[in-house]
Amino acid sequence: MGFMQKQVFRLGFSLLVALSLACGIFIQPAAALTDEQKLVSEVWRIVNRTYLDDTFNHQNWAAVRQKVLEKPISDQKAAYGAIQNMLKTLDDPFTRFLDPEQYRSLQVNTSGELTGVGLQIALNPQSGKLEVVAPIAGSPAEKAGIRPRDRIVKIEGISTTDLTLDEAAARMRGPIGSLVTLLIERDGEGEQEIRVVRDRIALNPVVAELRSSPQGTPYGYLRLNQFNANASMELAHAISSLEKKGAAAYILDLRNNPGGLLQAGIEIARLWLDSGTIVYTVNRQGIQGSFEAFGPALTDDPLVILVNQGTASASEILAGALQDNGRAELVGETTFGKGLIQSLFELSDGSGLAVTIAKYETPNHRDINKLGIKPDTVVTQQILTRDEIGTETDLQYQAALDVLSKNAVVAKLGTGE
Template sequence: MRIILCNASSSLLAPSPSFNPTHKPTILHTTATAKNCNCWQNKALTALLSGALSLNLLIASPSSLAIQSPSLKSTSLTSTSDASLTEPCHEDDEVEALAQSESQVVTNERIVEEAWQIVNDSFLDTGRHRWTPENWQQKREDILASSIQTRSKAHDLIKRMLASLGDPYTRFLSPAEGDELLAVNGVDVKGKSAFEVSSLLQGPNETFVTIEVKHGNCGPIQSLEVQRQLVARTPVLYRLEQIDNGSTSVGYIRLKEFNALARKDLVTAMKRLQDMGASFFVLDLRDNLGGLVQAGIEIAKLFLNEGETITYTVGRDPQYQKTIVADSSPLVTTPVIVLVNNKTASASEIVASALHDNCRAVLVGERTFGKGLIQSVFELHDGSGVVVTIGMYVTPNHMDINGNGIEPDYQSFPAWNDVTEHLSQCNVPARVKNR
């Protein structure tokens, strides 16, 4: 297994695309913008160990790795002695050398066609792009009509080809982008699953772990001893408020982001507010830009009945066409107001729409941001990769979140009587019968 430390938002595990057995995709279930990687040594490792970054896992059997414990406190740094430390290195030269060594197996034309085929098989056009099967076929013929002399030229062609889709999330990753994790505490991670690597990295607070990392194609192999430190902060703020001259108690909960602590701390807050006599709840998702999608799904389950739909995932490949449902009884059944605004995005929109469409809550505020796409990373045969939009999230009422957002029921705070009446007249979507 090859693990690339790269800045992306990932959280929901799903099956990989079935392009062919040699492709090595991993699902980046993200509704956040995935920027080009700038994986500096300490920044990448700090975020890796704190769970702030996910890993782009370029592996045969996909797994999603979100490490929740430990942040970096570097205590020593050792570089392995090799030629890369004493001789100048040029990324393009190394790419070309790699291409020459693999020339009998992997041609430049094959790399370009491989990227083309991945898009052809998996790219989901959400209706706002310029992709059509006919145009895409013509692009392949145009690109492969002439000889591609260098690997750098092949990569440039792939970049332009992907840019022509008009999708900011579908992009090229060069072999040099991202740091490569080689070993943990002397244990080679090659061939290990993401979860096996996760278990090696995690451990008690303030204990030490040694990580061996290669920085890009041309970078040195370095050994870092880091101290695990818990740095995750609770995203939950809550209080009990009295309304109607003190006759009604309302539990107010603000959720700032969906991190590893979100569900646990939200459960604690809800139970305490119930014990204090809360008759209604206000869930404040304003300015919550999202985070871990899986955390959002688990939080939505706290309010829904077993079998009720949380969200749908839609893609061209049947593997991406899923219905995600609640699998347990709700923690609370009292009416809920969800506060939203134009910075309520991604995982927040999944939660808000799940509660709204299942008649568990009314939405109050502004139309939400509208971000709900799913990306996958595919490794090409020369170690480069392409990130491709392969799916999107759809609300229980079959509304496309991405680019549309969710319209609230009220712009200003309603009376609780109005909330109760609104929910009583709401129609719950049909439950999934066969799961």
């Protein structure tokens, strides 16, 4: 009988366990996540899987999710706010949430925060201040005299201290012909108010001209304004055309080029290199991916690259690749120093997420984030007007010409001419 009781007890116990398990399964839907909570979880998962820093800024990332989901999230606006607060704990201005409109606009221009005034902007990682990377060539901002490294203190009287990058960009967008007032802070000059009339921003990335040096050598002057999806193809056409016209050397002007697509930077490096590594990418596992040149280059002619403080991101990948491979000499000023790579993720409700997934190193394993690339020949330059670029008043351009003429002489000696 005792045995039977034990059996019954065991059966009863296992039945109880089965019931409690079944209840657990049965009860679960009542505690299911709302659509708003699902969106927050989706963002958390993407960051958890891909973010470069696996310490998540020295915090328990799972606890961050728990904390956010404990509070009620009533609507989409609240969900977006909760996501932004969660991402803020990473202290990385480049990892950010984009609402559906911001996400669409980023996809359209593929080159960062282009706005109705034509500025590429970034949050300075050290100071947290909103900073100009570079004005877009020919844009209203450039015409109004805004320069790389200018800090934007206020937009229409509103302090930028508490604005995200995208909120700041949105405040500078607006109808063509409308006016926006910016309070700018500049080193050595204090604060000044600049009024800019918004306009359509032309994004023709390449300027190409055949010129003649003082010694009579024909050379190609190429200016690249940004790395959008057309940049590589446009530059390839320009080089081929200049080669046919007899160019014997090149100056590639990357000054105030704020970057854009990583792939465009890699493709353009391949136009100049027969072989060699272009860039290493390092993710949080420390795994290095590398991109190689496989030739043939479109030209082996001597090349000088012009850089300055507004040369950033994909521009730095290109400049670093050609400098480290001994393919080009760099002239100008130390570059901006953005060595982080973001990936764009589309979320289930049409919004987007930019996440820092890797950093990059030049072929000689230089990490340029916050450091920039130092040119072979350092030449500082007063700010030029649009019409002065590439003229006699452009000291960096004149220095590039000097380097080219020396290189041409060395090349001739090498061939015994």
